[in-house]
Amino acid sequence: MGADYLAVARFRKPHGLKGEALVLPITGDPEQVFTVGRRLMPLDEACEPVGDELEIERARPFHRKWLLAFRGIDERTPLEAWPHWLLGVPADELAPPADDEMYMHEIPGAQVVQEGRVLGIAKEVLGDAGREYLVFEADGKEHLVPFRAPIVVKLDRPGRTIDVNLPPGLLEI
Numbered sequence: 001m002g003a004d005y006l007a008v009a010r011f012r013k014p015h016g017l018k019g020e021a022l023v024l025p026i027t028g029d030p031e032q033v034f035t036v037g038r039r040l041m042p043l044d045e046a047c048e049p050v051g052d053e054l055e056i057e058r059a060r061p062f063h064r065k066w067l068l069a070f071r072g073i074d075e076r077t078p079l080e081a082w083p084h085w086l087l088g089v090p091a092d093e094l095a096p097p098a099d100d101e102m103y104m105h106e107i108p109g110a111q112v113v114q115e116g117r118v119l120g121i122a123k124e125v126l127g128d129a130g131r132e133y134l135v136f137e138a139d140g141k142e143h144l145v146p147f148r149a150p151i152v153v154k155l156d157r158p159g160r161t162i163d164v165n166l167p168p169g170l171l172e173i
Contacts, residue, residue, distance in 0.1 A: 005047050005088035006103060008033050008040070012065065014079035020058075020067045021079055023087060026104055028097075033089065034059040034066050043086040047105070050085065102155050102162075110160045112136045119171070122162055134162065138171055145170065 008030075009023040027033050034056060042051035058069040073079065097103060102110070110122040112134070120138030125147050127133050132147040145151050145166065154163040 004090060005041050005043055005049065006091045006094055007043055007047055007086040007088045007105075008094075009066070009068075009087040011042075011079075011082055011085045011087060014076045015062075015067055017076050018069070019073040019075050019079065020069050021082075022062065023066050023068055024064075025066055026086075027094075028101065030061070030066055033094070034068060038089065040068075040070075040087040040089060042082075043088045045086070047086065047088060054087070097157060099157050100155050102157050106157065106160070107134075107162070110162050112138070112164055113161050114164050114166055119164070119166075134164075136162075141171075143171065143173075 008027040009025050012022045012024055014020070015022040025034070036056055036059065038056045039053045040056065041049050041053050044050045054073075055071040056068055057071045058067075060067050104125060107122050108124055112119045112122055120136045120143070123135045123137060123142070125132050125134055126144070127147075133144045134147040134152065135142060135144055137143070145164065151164055151166065152162060153165050155161075156163065
């Protein structure tokens with residue numbers, strides 16, 4: 001993870017003919033982040049800059065995603081060449097997460113715990129908003145569980161733990 005930028009969205013595809021971009025928010029507060037005038041930096045998977053800053057000209061929620069229009073882009077064609085970039089903001093422009101929240105880049109390596117017992121180590125979170133899955137390794141096997149309540153009970157940022165309540169038998173699958 002680059003130290004300067006935090007990913008807040010993933011570009012999905014162009015939308016319509018007037019240069020709007022459909023993005024998947026990966027921030028818990030999209031209403032505060034996707035504001036007119038905010039500058040977003042295209043990032044690679046390591047959160048390193050890969051292009052020029054983009055200034056939000058219009059923003060609106062669209063189902064579970066957001067539609068963003070950027071100053072200077074008024075047609076679909078430039079967006080068609082974009083890969084599935086991450087879009088980020090400088091880390092110092094965002095409020096840090098609370099102790100019971102984690103940045104996405106803090107999840108890999110966190111201990112997955114149930115009732116005080118370490119089950120394994122988190123690898124990543126996969127999926128889209130509302131359909132995210134925690135991938136963790138336990139006893140040499142990879143497990144995929146919904147990344148939401150009631151499975152995920154608590155995130156402990158200072159302790160780097162993810163408390164879970166797994167259904168009986170899940171680790172045996």
